[in-house]
Amino acid sequence: xxxxxxxxxxxxxxxxxxxxxxxxxxxxxxxxxxxxxxxxxxxxxxxxxxxxxxxxxxxxxxxxxxxxxxxxxxxxxxxxxxxxxxxxxxxxxxxxxxxxxxxxxxxxxxxxxxxxxxxxxxxxxxxxxxxxxxxxxxxxxxxxxxxxxxxxxxxxxxxxxxxxxxxxxxxxxxxxxxxxxxxxxxxxxxxxxxxxxxxxxxxxxxxxxxxxxxxxxxxxxxxxxxxxxxxxxxxxxxxxxxxxxxxxxxxxxxxxxxxxxxxxxxxxxxxxxxxxxxxxxxxxxxxxxxxxxxxxxxxxxxxxxxxxxxxxxxxxxxxxxxxxxxxxxxxxxxxxxxxxxxxxxxxxxxxxxxxxxxxxxxxxxxxxxxxxxxxxxxxxxxxxxxxxxxxxxxxxxxxxxxxxxxxxxxxxxxxxxxxxxxxxxxxxxxxxxxxxxxxxxxxxxxxxxxxxxxxx
Amino acid sequence: xxxxxxxxxxxxxxxxxxxxxxxxxxxxxxxxxxxxxxxxxxxxxxxxxxxxxxxxxxxxxxxxxxxxxxxxxxxxxxxxxxxxxxxxxxxxxxxxxxxxxxxxxxxxxxxxxxxxxxxxxxxxxxxxxxxxxxxxxxxxxxxxxxxxxxxxxxxxxxxxxxxxxxxxxxxxxxxxxxxxxxxxxxxxxxxxxxxxxxxxxxxxxxxxxxxxxxxxxxxxxxxxxxxxxxxxxxxxxxxxxxxxxxxxxxxxxxxxxxxxxxxxxxxxxxxxxxxxxxxxxxxxxxxxxxxxxxxxxxxxxxxxxxxxxxxxxxxxxxxxxxxxxxxxxxxxxxxxxxxxxxxxxx
Numbered sequence: 001x002x003x004x005x006x007x008x009x010x011x012x013x014x015x016x017x018x019x020x021x022x023x024x025x026x027x028x029x030x031x032x033x034x035x036x037x038x039x040x041x042x043x044x045x046x047x048x049x050x051x052x053x054x055x056x057x058x059x060x061x062x063x064x065x066x067x068x069x070x071x072x073x074x075x076x077x078x079x080x081x082x083x084x085x086x087x088x089x090x091x092x093x094x095x096x097x098x099x100x101x102x103x104x105x106x107x108x109x110x111x112x113x114x115x116x117x118x119x120x121x122x123x124x125x126x127x128x129x130x131x132x133x134x135x136x137x138x139x140x141x142x143x144x145x146x147x148x149x150x151x152x153x154x155x156x157x158x159x160x161x162x163x164x165x166x167x168x169x170x171x172x173x174x175x176x177x178x179x180x181x182x183x184x185x186x187x188x189x190x191x192x193x194x195x196x197x198x199x200x201x202x203x204x205x206x207x208x209x210x211x212x213x214x215x216x217x218x219x220x221x222x223x224x225x226x227x228x229x230x231x232x233x234x235x236x237x238x239x240x241x242x243x244x245x246x247x248x249x250x251x252x253x254x255x256x257x258x259x260x261x262x263x264x265x266x267x268x269x270x271x272x273x274x275x276x277x278x279x280x281x282x283x284x285x286x287x288x289x290x291x292x293x294x295x296x297x298x299x300x301x302x303x304x305x306x307x308x309x310x311x312x313x314x315x316x317x318x319x320x321x322x323x324x325x326x327x328x329x330x331x332x333x334x335x336x337x338x339x340x341x342x343x344x345x346x347x348x349x350x351x352x353x354x355x356x357x358x359x360x361x362x363x364x365x366x367x368x369x370x371x372x373x374x375x376x377x378x379x380x381x382x383x384x385x386x387x388x389x390x391x392x393x394x395x396x397x398x399x400x401x402x403x404x405x406x407x408x409x410x411x412x413x414x415x416x417x418x419x420x421x422x423x424x425x426x427x428x429x430x431x432x433x434x435x436x437x438x439x440x441x442x443x444x445x446x447x448x449x450x451x452x453x454x455x456x
Numbered sequence: 457x458x459x460x461x462x463x464x465x466x467x468x469x470x471x472x473x474x475x476x477x478x479x480x481x482x483x484x485x486x487x488x489x490x491x492x493x494x495x496x497x498x499x500x501x502x503x504x505x506x507x508x509x510x511x512x513x514x515x516x517x518x519x520x521x522x523x524x525x526x527x528x529x530x531x532x533x534x535x536x537x538x539x540x541x542x543x544x545x546x547x548x549x550x551x552x553x554x555x556x557x558x559x560x561x562x563x564x565x566x567x568x569x570x571x572x573x574x575x576x577x578x579x580x581x582x583x584x585x586x587x588x589x590x591x592x593x594x595x596x597x598x599x600x601x602x603x604x605x606x607x608x609x610x611x612x613x614x615x616x617x618x619x620x621x622x623x624x625x626x627x628x629x630x631x632x633x634x635x636x637x638x639x640x641x642x643x644x645x646x647x648x649x650x651x652x653x654x655x656x657x658x659x660x661x662x663x664x665x666x667x668x669x670x671x672x673x674x675x676x677x678x679x680x681x682x683x684x685x686x687x688x689x690x691x692x693x694x695x696x697x698x699x700x701x702x703x704x705x706x707x708x709x710x711x712x713x714x715x716x717x718x719x720x721x722x723x724x725x726x727x728x729x730x731x732x733x734x735x736x737x738x739x740x741x742x743x744x745x746x747x748x749x750x751x752x753x754x755x756x757x758x759x760x761x762x763x764x765x766x767x768x769x770x771x772x773x774x775x776x777x778x779x780x781x782x783x784x785x786x787x788x789x790x791x792x793x794x795x796x797x798x799x800x801x802x
Contacts, residue, residue: 093690093691093692097692100757101801106748106751106753106755106757106759106760107690107693107753107755107756107757107758108753108755110690110692110693111688111689111690111693111755111756112755113690114690114691114692115688115690118691119688119689119690119691120688121688122685122686122687122688123464123686124467124683124686124687124688124754125688125754127466127467127754128688128753128754128755131752131753131754
């Protein structure tokens with residue numbers, strides 16, 4: 001009986017020690033779990049906050065690169081923290097070894113656990129039990145691992161607070177943008193910032209608001225897209241363009257703004273750049289007469305807010321009535337110049353539209369220069385054969401336009417102004433290139449007199 | 457002292473007895489504390505010791521003093537080139553009986569004792585050196601097909617002179633592996649030398665008192681040896697010792713399975729041709745058990761294993777030519793092994 005009582009006492013002591021080790025194991029595992037969860041969440045939350053914030057301030061490519069880097073880093077950190085948590089997961093043996101090391105118990109606990117779980121209890125087992133129990137205070141849970149909350153939890157809280165602030169402001173900003181976007185959804189506007197049409201007077205101002213019907217704008221957008229597609233060279237360029245589109249879509253989804261479109265340069269020209277390419281019977285070499293036919297950049301159907309002051313400058317954009325209709329390349333007309341539906345447009349005032357009297361158109365065509373603006377481009381519907389271009393006269397011109405679809409007036413950043421390429425306007429019919437004067441012939445009657453003078 | 461006390465010594469008894477033997481030895485032996493501790497550890501762990509030291513460092517004196525302190529029978533063999541195995545183990549001789557008949561009778565050799573000193577063991581031929589193998593490993597001597605058991609405790613101490621290499625025969629690996637520890641006796645420092653001179657040149661030599669009485673000495677020592685085996689070892693510590701032994705083996709050995717997850721030591725890969733045998737792991741654990749008892753514990757720790765590793769593994773590591781050319785010794789390699797394995801502790 002006494003043996004049984006003593007054995008029970010030994011087992012009771014063993015239970016005390018093992019329960020203390022189990023409590024330590026629970027705390028260690030709790031800390032490991034907290035570490036894995038909080039480090040992973042902090043990394044993901046921090047990365048998300050930075051990505052959202054950067055969507056408002058960075059360009060598409062930079063934003064995409066940063067988002068990829070941060071996402072990769074967050075995933076790697078989360079994976080690493082999970083792996084580390086798994087590695088730090090403790091068994092009773094591990095917890096005992098940790099307690100041995102931290103309390104300098106020289107392997108007493110590890111031996112106790114190891115022997116309990118399958119080892120051989122020798123004659124020294126009671127001695128080991130008593131020896132270990134006498135040092136019970138040294139391996140108390142609060143002494144071995146005093147922390148209940150893992151340190152990454154505080155980092156997570158800080159990250160969560162910062163992320164909440166970022167998300168709050170981002171949400172507000174997004175709602176504002178969405179509201180502005182929905183308000184302007186019915187009105188299609190085209191902001192051609194930096195439009196520069198030579199040879200207009202630069203003093204006329206560089207900001208010209210171009211309004212047009214949605215169909216025209218759609219055609220313009222399609223044309224711009226075609227032009228953009230045509231500007232992609234090679235798989236790398238395609239990849240970059242696709243990446244930019246993806247990033248732009250993502251940014252717009254986050255910020256609520258319209259997708260960012262890069263500035264495009266349009267070059268509006270007459271059909272023929274060179275006089276030698278002019279077909280007989282085509283439009284006269286006047287500024288306003290030739291555009292529209294086959295010129296993919298000519299735009300029709302709009303109106304200019306510049307008024308008549310811009311008429312001369314805008315005249316090259318205007319299409320003749322015959323050619324001002326939507327051309328085969330899609331775009332037709334801009335600023336209402338030469339539009340058949342806008343006879344009072346400035347361009348029509350300067351030039352001769354289809355409603356203009358024949359004599360006016362004829363005179364204008366014959367007069368050349370500024371009077372020829374808007375003279376029309378359909379020689380077949382006018383008055384006979386078009387006048388062949390005079391030698392040295394200019395029959396075409398080039399116009400560079402930097403156009404961009406406006407984003408409801410809330411564009412994040414105006415497209416960078418790039419000066420248009422230099423356009424060499426050809427001479428008109430009344431202009432001659434500089435050339436030396438030819439020596440005048442000496443009259444035969446005066447020839448003897450002049451010879452005498454020089455012989456003296 | 458009653459019989460029960462003899463059979464079941466306590467941890468405190470062990471430490472007290474050990475320290476007392478140490479004190480008696482140090483009455484004669486000045487310095488060499490570590491060598492003495494290793495020698496006694498090997499004794500209580502049931503192993504044997506190889507003592508290496510230059511002449512005059514007290515190798516023979518140490519062994520003789522130990523024999524006196526333990527009050528055990530002691531024999532000394534001076535190994536020479538012409539020493540034969542029968543000179544050690546004993547042989548059968550013709551003896552005339554009282555009735556005039558002559559018959560073969562086994563005449564025990566000097567190995568039949570409790571403590572055997574093999575002085576300058578490397579001067580004997582390998583054949584003679586190998587005569588000790590059976591004694592050390594199996595505590596018996598077989599002559600003419602008849603095995604003669606040795607009386608426990610049986611403790612062999614052999615000395616090596618590292619300087620006079622001419623006319624010597626290096627111990628074969630199998631012989632070296634039989635020694636649990638290899639202790640090194642270094643030259644004493646100045647203060648120790650003064651103490652040696654004053655203790656040995658006076659009219660009276662220091663007297664060593666036996667710790668045990670003559671009759672109970674073998675039983676007491678056997679009981680203490682049994683207590684050492686009672687010390688418990690956690691599986692993690694056994695794994696630690698096994699990992700340390702594996703770390704002494706270069707991965708290039710064909711007959712050794714590639715170590716999976718074992719510590720790789722550059723010094724081992726470069727300088728070791730053969731690592732420790734499993735006897736090395738046994739020596740680590742048994743030596744650690746003695747150290748645990750001396751510390752008042754009934755369990756061993758990784759630190760105990762680390763402490764006995766140099767003595768247990770140095771002579772079991774066979775260095776290659778690169779090590780000799782680079783001036784690398786076994787102690788350096790074992791130190792690197794211990795550092796490497798210690799870094800992988802749980």
